[in-house]
Amino acid sequence: MRVDVFTIFPDYLAPLELSLIGKARGTGALDLRATDLRDFTHDVHRTVDDTPYGGGPGMVMRPEPWGQALDTVLTPSSLLLVPSPAGRRFDQAMAHELALEEHLVFACGRYEGIDQRVLSHASGVCRVQEVSLGDYVLFGGEVAVLVVLEAVTRLLPGVLGNADSLLEESHAAGLLEAPMYTKPAEWRGHGVPEILRSGDHAKIARWRRDQALLRTAQQRPDLLKQCYDTLDKRDLATL
Ligand SMILES: COC(=O)COc1cccc(COC(=O)c2cn[nH]c2)c1
Numbered sequence: 001m002r003v004d005v006f007t008i009f010p011d012y013l014a015p016l017e018l019s020l021i022g023k024a025r026g027t028g029a030l031d032l033r034a035t036d037l038r039d040f041t042h043d044v045h046r047t048v049d050d051t052p053y054g055g056g057p058g059m060v061m062r063p064e065p066w067g068q069a070l071d072t073v074l075t076p077s078s079l080l081l082v083p084s085p086a087g088r089r090f091d092q093a094m095a096h097e098l099a100l101e102e103h104l105v106f107a108c109g110r111y112e113g114i115d116q117r118v119l120s121h122a123s124g125v126c127r128v129q130e131v132s133l134g135d136y137v138l139f140g141g142e143v144a145v146l147v148v149l150e151a152v153t154r155l156l157p158g159v160l161g162n163a164d165s166l167l168e169e170s171h172a173a174g175l176l177e178a179p180m181y182t183k184p185a186e187w188r189g190h191g192v193p194e195i196l197r198s199g200d201h202a203k204i205a206r207w208r209r210d211q212a213l214l215r216t217a218q219q220r221p222d223l224l225k226q227c228y229d230t231l232d233k234r235d236l237a238t239l
Pocket residue numbers: 082083084085108109110111112113114115119130131132133134135136137138139140141142144
């Protein structure tokens with residue numbers, strides 16, 4: 001997968017080298033390029049923003065630098081993602097969708113946002129999707145790119161050592177994950193649920209499923225509602 005990120009803070013994406021993404025780049029699963037939007041300005045101050053038409057506080061990102069920057073990468077098979085409070089809510093399902101894409105382009109907005117004509121123009125070339133991490137406002141889209149790219153990259157083939165962990169993790173089967181334990185068996189007076197040390201894999205699987213159901217019912221009843229019709233009689237007996 002090829003990923004292009006345009007931002008006025010390209011160094012912001014340096015942490016991606018450290019995490020799994022550095023590994024994914026090593027395996028060739030991910031070809032990531034961060035480009036400074038100011039490279040597409042032509043004035044001495046490398047200006048990327050200006051005052052909003054219609055007045056109001058703050059500044060808006062000018063269309064020209066964005067137009068020239070996106071011209072260098074967008075093709076009909078690209079998906080342009082714009083982190084924004086107004087976007088589609090990012091979740092594991094969307095992460096799986098994005099992991100199937102061949103070319104993602106992120107436009108990191110700052111200030112009050114990007115001139116709307118940039119998105120309108122781009123939608124004549126490729127698919128454009130505003131994406132939201134949640135109902136709050138950040139200084140810019142860079143943080144969202146770190147989150148989206150980590151969630152997507154770990155789904156790429158060959159990136160996670162043990163692909164099975166993708167199946168068990170929270171939000172994979174729609175339920176939260178069961179609690180996990182490791183050595184020592186006794187720690188500050190706290191033991192480990194006996195069943196996990198029984199070696200009876202069928203019972204352990206059942207216990208984990210029950211814990212996942214109970215945990216989801218308690219912490220995220222909204223998720224339980226979503227996957228209710230996938231539950232079998234044994235599951236319902238637990239609830
Ligand atoms: C058309 O879209 C734009 O212009 C986007 O512009 C901006 C402006 C300021 C901040 C951001 C970053 O996104 C968020 O704050 C955000 C994402 N998820 N939840 C909060 C983006």
